[in-house]
Amino acid sequence: MTRDEQPMIGESPAFLEVLERVSKAAAMNRPILVVGERGTGKELIAERLHYLSPRWDQPLIKLNCAAISDSLLESELFGHEAGAYTDASRSRLGRFEAADGGSLFLDELASTTPAVQEKILRVIEYGQFERLGSSHTRSVDVRLIGAANIDLPELASRGRFRSDLLDRLAFDVITLPPLRARREDILPMAEAFAMRITRELGRELFAGFSPAVVERLLEHDWPGNIRELKNVIERAVYRHEAIEEPVTELALDPFDSPWRPVSGRSTASAGAAIPDPGAAPVDLRAYLKQQEKALAERALAVSAGHQGKAADLLGLSYDQLRGILRKHDLAGR
The missing domain is CATH 1.10.10 (Arc Repressor Mutant, subunit A)
Structure with a gap:
């Protein structure tokens, strides 16, 4: 595993159902949408879709569409010719060309502009596009895997995402369950993260978690899902100095401090007014x-x-x- 990779660990029914869906969808040469809250492992599912597919020995190219400005995203996806814009001193392949024969994973698809969505739709339908600054039509064979953490049909109903592109992308939609729906998987994943950070710290022993820590791990709702769990566990192990004893402290919020700057927060009660016992009977x-x-x-x-x-x-x-x-x-x- 790479340093930031999340393990594919779990035996909960929700997780096993996703793996079964992925295994079936991987063999199909069709676009797939992976949907889920932040931190649920959408990129790992995209990797599994690719490496279980007949394209496993071809490139898997990844791009987070939200990480690139609108003005550069089209060039990043479709490439450009020299002179296409001010800083384009030489021709450049885009991600679609780089993924030719393999798979292209586009995360945060909802952040793309209508113009980019139209060009993506054309590639899906016809396998064709033009680089920026060129009228020459190029052909590619790319399997597209898209991802989003918001409701794309709702965006489409408001005209903020192309309905025709959504129809083509949604040959099948794999929706990842949040960690709060996978309680059985929390401890196995926590132990895996703990073992990995233990090795990274050069320690020979991980003594486990105390019962109180286990209870907190299972009761927390994990709004940041697997990514949040990873950070919490690594922080707990790294701060834990009595390495021969179980971890007893869990800092769910790294910003928690009596000296944390505040901005307009109030602790005033929002309760109801005190009733008058003389006016009517009080419960x-x-x-x-x-x-x-x-x-x-x-x-x-x-x-x-x-x-x-x-x-x-x-x-x-x-x-x-x-x-x-x-x-x-x-x-x-």
């Missing part, structure tokens, strides 16, 4: 329950969902806060 238990829920919601909002920080704001232990969240059906926030 004290219902009122206190309402106030408890309101304070817990406010603390979560102020702490951006960081439950450890929310517990500190309320003067509670992490376990006490978790009990309150479960009582008010807020545990999934």
Whole structure:
């Protein structure tokens, strides 16, 4: 594995279903869309689609469309001739030509302009395009794998993504489950990340995680998915100095500090006004329950969902806060 590569680890039904879909789709010489939240491993799925396909011994070219400005993306994809624009001193192959015979993985497809989408559609339909600054039509044989972390059909319905391109891309759509839907896979992945950072640090031993850390790993919602899990585990192992003992501390938020700069955040309660006992009978238990829920919601909002920080704001232990969240059906926030 490369340094930043995520392992393909998991035995959860949701994960195994994705692998089965990938294995079937890999053999088809058709465009495929890979959809999922950030950090769910879309690039790894694209690699699997390529290396299980008949094109496995041909190039796999990757490009994050959002990482390149609109003015340069067309040249990056389709190439240009010398003199096509001010800085074009020589001809240059684009990614489609570089991927000829193989696969092209385009991440963040939703960030592309309508003009680029039209040219991509033409390549999918006819295998043809022109470099910038050229009228010569070139032909390529490329299997396109697209990826997005937003709702492309909804974008298309608002005219922000070409419906005809979406139709061609969506021969099959593989939607990756978020990590919160793969609870069975969290610990195996965490252990794999821990072992790798242990080797990187030159240590001979990884003593595992304490029961409290295991509980936090399983209860956290992982909005950043596998990428977030990787960072949290590597940070925990790197900070852990008693290497012969299990890891006991887990910093879910690396910015968490009593000296963290604040900007307009307030810890004021958003609870309901105190009722007047003289005006009407008061249900004290219902009122206190309402106030408890309101304070817990406010603390979560102020702490951006960081439950450890929310517990500190309320003067509670992490376990006490978790009990309150479960009582008010807020545990999934």
